[in-house]
Amino acid sequence: MDLFAGEYCLLCNAEVGHETSWTSVFLRSSRTQVCAVCQNKLKLLEGELCQRCGRVLEPGYREGRVCYDCLRWENDPEWQGLLSFNASIYHYNNFLKEVIARFKYRGDYALAMAFSAQLREKTLGAEADLLVPVPLSEERLYERGFNQSEALISAAGGEPVNLLSRVHGEKQSKKTRADRIHLPQVFQIIPDMVESIQGKRIVLVDDIYTTGSTLRHAAKMLRAHGAESVCSVTLAR
Amino acid sequence: MRFALVDEKLVPKPLLTTGHPTYPISQINSSCTPQCNSAFDFNPELQTYLSGRQLLLDELPFPFAEIQEHYENGYLVYRQGILLKGKSCKCARCGTTEARWFSVFPCARCGENCLYCRQCLMMGRVSSCSALVSWTGPEPKAATVKQHLLNWNGTLSHGQAAASAKTVAAISQSSELLVWAVCGAGKTEVLFKGIEHSLQQGGRVCIATPRTDVVLELTPRLKAAFPRTTVASLYGGSEDRHLHAPLTIATTHQLLRFYQAFHTVIVDEVDAFPFSVDKTLQHAVQQARRPGSALVYLTATPNRKWQRECLQGKRAYVTIPARYHRHPLPVPKFAWCGNWEKKVLRNTLPQNVLSWIKHRLNAGKQTLLFAPKIASMEKILPILRKLHPSIESVHAEDPDRKGKVTKMRNREIPLLLTTTILERGVTFPNIDVGVLGAEDVIFTESALVQIAGRAGRSASFPAGEVVFFHYGKTEAMVRARSQIMRMNREGARKGLLD
Ligand SMILES: [Zn+2]
Ligand SMILES: [Zn+2]
Ligand SMILES: [Zn+2]
Ligand SMILES: [Zn+2]
Numbered sequence: 001m002d003l004f005a006g007e008y009c010l011l012c013n014a015e016v017g018h019e020t021s022w023t024s025v026f027l028r029s030s031r032t033q034v035c036a037v038c039q040n041k042l043k044l045l046e047g048e049l050c051q052r053c054g055r056v057l058e059p060g061y062r063e064g065r066v067c068y069d070c071l072r073w074e075n076d077p078e079w080q081g082l083l084s085f086n087a088s089i090y091h092y093n094n095f096l097k098e099v100i101a102r103f104k105y106r107g108d109y110a111l112a113m114a115f116s117a118q119l120r121e122k123t124l125g126a127e128a129d130l131l132v133p134v135p136l137s138e139e140r141l142y143e144r145g146f147n148q149s150e151a152l153i154s155a156a157g158g159e160p161v162n163l164l165s166r167v168h169g170e171k172q173s174k175k176t177r178a179d180r181i182h183l184p185q186v187f188q189i190i191p192d193m194v195e196s197i198q199g200k201r202i203v204l205v206d207d208i209y210t211t212g213s214t215l216r217h218a219a220k221m222l223r224a225h226g227a228e229s230v231c232s233v234t235l236a237r
Numbered sequence: 238m239r240f241a242l243v244d245e246k247l248v249p250k251p252l253l254t255t256g257h258p259t260y261p262i263s264q265i266n267s268s269c270t271p272q273c274n275s276a277f278d279f280n281p282e283l284q285t286y287l288s289g290r291q292l293l294l295d296e297l298p299f300p301f302a303e304i305q306e307h308y309e310n311g312y313l314v315y316r317q318g319i320l321l322k323g324k325s326c327k328c329a330r331c332g333t334t335e336a337r338w339f340s341v342f343p344c345a346r347c348g349e350n351c352l353y354c355r356q357c358l359m360m361g362r363v364s365s366c367s368a369l370v371s372w373t374g375p376e377p378k379a380a381t382v383k384q385h386l387l388n389w390n391g392t393l394s395h396g397q398a399a400a401s402a403k404t405v406a407a408i409s410q411s412s413e414l415l416v417w418a419v420c421g422a423g424k425t426e427v428l429f430k431g432i433e434h435s436l437q438q439g440g441r442v443c444i445a446t447p448r449t450d451v452v453l454e455l456t457p458r459l460k461a462a463f464p465r466t467t468v469a470s471l472y473g474g475s476e477d478r479h480l481h482a483p484l485t486i487a488t489t490h491q492l493l494r495f496y497q498a499f500h501t502v503i504v505d506e507v508d509a510f511p512f513s514v515d516k517t518l519q520h521a522v523q524q525a526r527r528p529g530s531a532l533v534y535l536t537a538t539p540n541r542k543w544q545r546e547c548l549q550g551k552r553a554y555v556t557i558p559a560r561y562h563r564h565p566l567p568v569p570k571f572a573w574c575g576n577w578e579k580k581v582l583r584n585t586l587p588q589n590v591l592s593w594i595k596h597r598l599n600a601g602k603q604t605l606l607f608a609p610k611i612a613s614m615e616k617i618l619p620i621l622r623k624l625h626p627s628i629e630s631v632h633a634e635d636p637d638r639k640g641k642v643t644k645m646r647n648r649e650i651p652l653l654l655t656t657t658i659l660e661r662g663v664t665f666p667n668i669d670v671g672v673l674g675a676e677d678v679i680f681t682e683s684a685l686v687q688i689a690g691r692a693g694r695s696a697s698f699p700a701g702e703v704v705f706f707h708y709g710k711t712e713a714m715v716r717a718r719s720q721i722m723r724m725n726r727e728g729a730r731k732g733l734l735d
Binding site: 107150 | 295340341343344351353355358362
């Protein structure tokens with residue numbers, strides 16, 4: 001069924017007339033429909049970016065080509081080198097905030113397709129063996145109906161491989177207090193998948209990179225189980 | 238959510254104790270609604286929450302088992318959220334059948350590729366495994382109906398009184414009526430008697446309007462007119478969401494959560510809808526009204542189709558052709574102004590437009606100047622500011638819209654340049670109105686009638702000038718003018734003008 005045969009913008013639903021050009025011929029051929037007005041409201045992360053986390057580098061908050069946040073992570077022996085790098089596509093501005101809220105919380109799955117070309121480019125650029133989604137708890141997954149990370153991987157034309165699951169509250173509380181403080185493990189490896197990790201180059205995909213701590217927790221588990229490298233791609237930063 | 242069909246009854250998968258096969262609800266054809274068991278001890282909280290509504294299971298803060306128990310005892314029904322019929326589909330909540338509004342996602346709730354509606358998504362996603370839940374048990378007991386007394390001491394004009402009588406008749410006969418009242422006729426007061434009548438019969442009344450502004454403006458007026466009646470005021474994010482009230486004032490969007498609820502539905506400003514939205518509105522109204530209920534439409538300018546139906550006697554209607562202050566409506570003048578866009582590009586305006594504006598500025602007469610596009614407004618404003626530095630402009634996304642309207646009211650702005658955003662609702666007592674580029678498609682017949690209706694509103698200043706500056710006369714302009722002239726003739730004939 002060709003559900004999006006019509007010429008309407010995925011993000012604002014406005015009819016896109018022939019005089020308003022699509023953003024590019026390439027986008028059109030991949031059937032991604034974003035009008036010029038919406039495309040203008042999306043701001044690509046451009047200029048000099050942090051080599052580690054992909055943010056735009058600001059004077060006074062950098063050392064060489066790395067930002068202070070990343071320096072702190074990399075100076076901590078516990079987290080050093082776990083996440084090779086993060087690549088993000090857009091600034092997390094108010095417009096994208098609204099789009100992501102509609103996508104994730106209202107459950108408008110189709111919106112992922114608006115970013116299909118950019119996601120494909122970034123995930124291919126990461127040269128990975130596996131595209132891995134960040135898991136949701138069962139309650140969250142039921143509530144939303146789908147996992148936004150998986151939706152983004154599918155929109156990129158990839159095949160999401162679920163390696164991780166969320167640690168349940170009970171399981172976490174069984175740990176000793178010291179464990180919880182020093183190793184607040186939120187993820188675990190899905191037992192059946194342990195063997196698929198060995199020697200693999202893994203890309204974690206998520207909607208937003210905020211502090212980078214969720215992605216690093218996931219990377220830690222994957223590396224501990226033999227992943228060769230772990231990097232991440234997010235829609236917004 | 239997946240359901241099984243056990244003894245003709247739907248059982249949601251989490252509550253299923255047998256091995257029956259389960260399906261998304263849209264794949265189950267069951268017309269069976271369990272018989273109402275009068276011995277069942279139902280939950281009155283669920284009753285008030287759900288009565289007259291259609292809500293998604295996620296919107297109900299009650300345990301699943303309790304909801305199912307009410308279903309099995311015949312107190313509520315599960316309806317399919319998406320209706321599949323061969324290759325076509327329909328959203329049962331917003332009624333759309335347009336393919337562009339539907340999309341598919343791999344659904345964690347039913348484990349299948351689920352079809353969902355993007356048109357009404359912001360009210361909670363309806364997909365092919367969603368059930369819409371409605372109450373079928375007894376209605377909540379209404380408070381004694383005698384309390385719903387109208388407390389209003391104003392007087393109606395002759396035109397209003399005639400329309401009020403027709404409205405009461407339509408409501409008592411549960412029929413349909415279109416009230417065609419010119420801008421400034423005072424249409425809200427026309428409804429009071431009819432609302433009182435319906436409430437006193439124990440009926441539930443809903444006034445629906447497309448704009449939140451209007452809900453906010455009407456609520457205090459109706460609360461004052463019916464001081465002993467509970468009034469629910471519903472718009473996106475309002476707190477009355479779950480209030481079961483005899484009198485509800487809602488945006489038309491909020492109507493989508495109602496199901497067979499109202500004995501009387503009044504739809505205000507039907508003309509404010511673009512044609513494409515009209516179908517959704519009609520669906521929402523049909524869902525929210527009870528079978529055999531009264532339906533009253535209010536408008537200052539019905540669309541062509543409705544005008545034709547009125548004149549051919551196919552639609553019951555009543556007009557209020559004159560304003561409350563008994564002066565005729567200002568009739569718009571047409572003034573050709575050549576290729577004004579080209580002039581704007583050269584940082585000037587057509588000569589006749591400039592001199593018209595200068596004349597108002599010199600005379601100290603406040604003016605509203607409409608222009609078709611935000612883009613051209615941005616170029617026009619600096620040109621106008623050379624004539625007077627306090628001139629302002631306003632558009633839909635202007636964060637300071639309210640502030641500028643207040644300044645205009647306080648006479649701190651001599652001329653306000655605006656998009657069609659100020660075509661309705663806002664009134665200033667003593668202004669002239671100009672439209673630059675009246676030939677633009679955005680200026681439809683009804684938009685132009687509304688715009689012309691901004692002038693001459695106050696009894697102290699009943700005459701205002703309205704000029705349509707154009708680069709080629711359009712049918713919409715001609716029709717708008719003849720509609721206004723027809724109303725003035727009718728007002729004179731009926732003795733409603735001095
Ligand atoms: Zn758009
Ligand atoms: Zn960084
Ligand atoms: Zn819908
Ligand atoms: Zn589903």
